[in-house]
Amino acid sequence: MNRLADGELRRVALIPGDGIGREVVPAARQVLEALALPIEFVELEAGWETFQRTGAALPEATVAALQNCHGALFGAVSSPSHRVEGYSSPIIALRKRFDLYANLRPIVSAPVPGSQPKVDMLIVRENTECLYVKQEQLVDNGEKAIAQRVITRRASERIARMAFDRARLRHSHLQFLARPSLVTIVHKANVLSISDGLFRESALRIAQAYADIPVEEQLVDSMIYRLILEPQRYDVVVAPNLYGDIISDAAAALVGGLGLAPSANVGDQFVVAEPVHGSAPDIAGHGIANPVATILATALLLETLAMSEAASAIQQAVQQVLAEGPHTRDLGGKAKTAEVTQAIIQRLG
Numbered sequence: 001m002n003r004l005a006d007g008e009l010r011r012v013a014l015i016p017g018d019g020i021g022r023e024v025v026p027a028a029r030q031v032l033e034a035l036a037l038p039i040e041f042v043e044l045e046a047g048w049e050t051f052q053r054t055g056a057a058l059p060e061a062t063v064a065a066l067q068n069c070h071g072a073l074f075g076a077v078s079s080p081s082h083r084v085e086g087y088s089s090p091i092i093a094l095r096k097r098f099d100l101y102a103n104l105r106p107i108v109s110a111p112v113p114g115s116q117p118k119v120d121m122l123i124v125r126e127n128t129e130c131l132y133v134k135q136e137q138l139v140d141n142g143e144k145a146i147a148q149r150v151i152t153r154r155a156s157e158r159i160a161r162m163a164f165d166r167a168r169l170r171h172s173h174l175q176f177l178a179r180p181s182l183v184t185i186v187h188k189a190n191v192l193s194i195s196d197g198l199f200r201e202s203a204l205r206i207a208q209a210y211a212d213i214p215v216e217e218q219l220v221d222s223m224i225y226r227l228i229l230e231p232q233r234y235d236v237v238v239a240p241n242l243y244g245d246i247i248s249d250a251a252a253a254l255v256g257g258l259g260l261a262p263s264a265n266v267g268d269q270f271v272v273a274e275p276v277h278g279s280a281p282d283i284a285g286h287g288i289a290n291p292v293a294t295i296l297a298t299a300l301l302l303e304t305l306a307m308s309e310a311a312s313a314i315q316q317a318v319q320q321v322l323a324e325g326p327h328t329r330d331l332g333g334k335a336k337t338a339e340v341t342q343a344i345i346q347r348l349g
Contacts, residue, residue, distance in 0.1 A: 010305050011040045013065065013072035017047040017090075019279025020289035021075020027291035027341040028073060028298045034345045035310050037302075042069055046090040048078040048279075058090035063097060071271040071301050075294065076279040088134070091265075094272055095127050100265035101155060102162045103127040104300065105248040105276065107231070110256040111323035112331050119255050121234040122166055125244025126159040126199075127265060132241045151195040151240060156202035160185070162266075163203075163238035164210040170236070181213045186223050186239035186247065199240050220247070227251055252276060259290035259330045260322075262297035266304060273301035287336045290328040292318055295344060317347040 012032075016025040032039055044062045051057040057077075066072060077091055094100065103125040109115050135148040167181045185203045189196040200217065207215045218226065220243045227234065227247065231254050239247060252261040261276035275293030283289060296318055302311040321343045327333025328340055335343075 009038045009040055010071070010307070011042060011069045012301070012305075013042045013044050013069045015044050015046050015062070015072055015074045017075040017279065018049050018078040019076055019281045019284040020277075021047070021077070021279055023284070023287065023289050023337050024275065024291045024294035025073060025075040027337055028294045030341055031295050031314060031345055031348070032298060034348055035313065037307065037310055044072075046074075046077070046094075048080070048087070050090075051087050055086065057087055058093045058097075066098070066270075070305055071273065073294070073298060073301060074272050074274040076275065076277065078279040078281060091272070091274065092132065092134075095265055098267055098270045098272070099128070100267040100270065100272060101126065101128050102159055102266045103244065103248075103263055104166070104266055105251075105261065105263045106300075107248070107251040107255055107261075110260055111319065112256045112260070112327070115256045116231055116254045119231045121231065121251070122170065122236050123244060123248045123251060124159060124163040124166060124236060124238045125248060126155055126239070126241050128241070129155050130241030149195055151198050153198060153202050156199045156240075157206050160203035160206035160238055163236050164206060164213055167213050167236040168210070182233075182235040183207065183210075183213055183215045184223070184234060184237045185215065185217050186220050186237060186243050187217065188220050188243075190219060196240070203238060223247060224250055228254070249276065256322075257330060258293065259328070260292050260296070262293050262300055264297065264300040264304065271301060271304040273297040287338065288329055289337050290330050291337050291341050292322070295341075313348055314344075317344045317349075320347045
């Protein structure tokens, strides 16, 4: 990421997307405005509704405007369950256009019912290849579908490097982590010996340059099993795209659900932060969406923009509201999106 000086203006794009994205992104903006940070907001559009209106899910005007931004906050996107000619996911397109090769998903215990205690891990997911290259075809007169899976040494090494760098960073800044650093490499090389074998080999090669950080391997099926039984033992987990996607959603269920789960798509020059949840069309427009995941995603965005103090203030305010209320319906409460947002703002100090 480019270095930014204290007080330097950050230009942040807001892309609400679809459904509840149009409610939770404005909520996150209110939190940022309450902090009076040197941020200029740029409102842009992308998503299924944009595609229906313009024929492009990610308009070139949006891409061009992002070139002049330091980062972006993306709300949520609706996707049709069937194939629609000309449509493809705008968030996947953004990852490719800006080479956002790492998806960072912190999984942290929350003071809410159902959250397991003392969980604090970071899932580092490769974000550009695997099955998500979307190279599919029908053959044999439509009787067989074939999907290509792409794993490269370059992508595997750089995501491993990101994981080990983050492990060092976590343990130099987070004093509350009592356990030692640990990077867990997830794969299925016992079956996919060539593709997952390359990911495994590449990650272990990078591990040699980080002799101070312990490393282990886990087969992806075993990883899910152990994650459910003992999530407290994990620190930084690195995985190919598909496995990382599945693991991170499963892990979110251990600490309060997707309504509390933020993520950041990170490259060397740009970042797009987003909540993990979808557009939730069933509750869109009712003002009851949980804004916490998006607000926490905003904190991840601020961290990458060298605004760590403001990011910490947001995270602490969110934790207080989760502990004391009010809560939205997904957490057993009756509060509206606006009420939770205002409660967080009031605790910013």
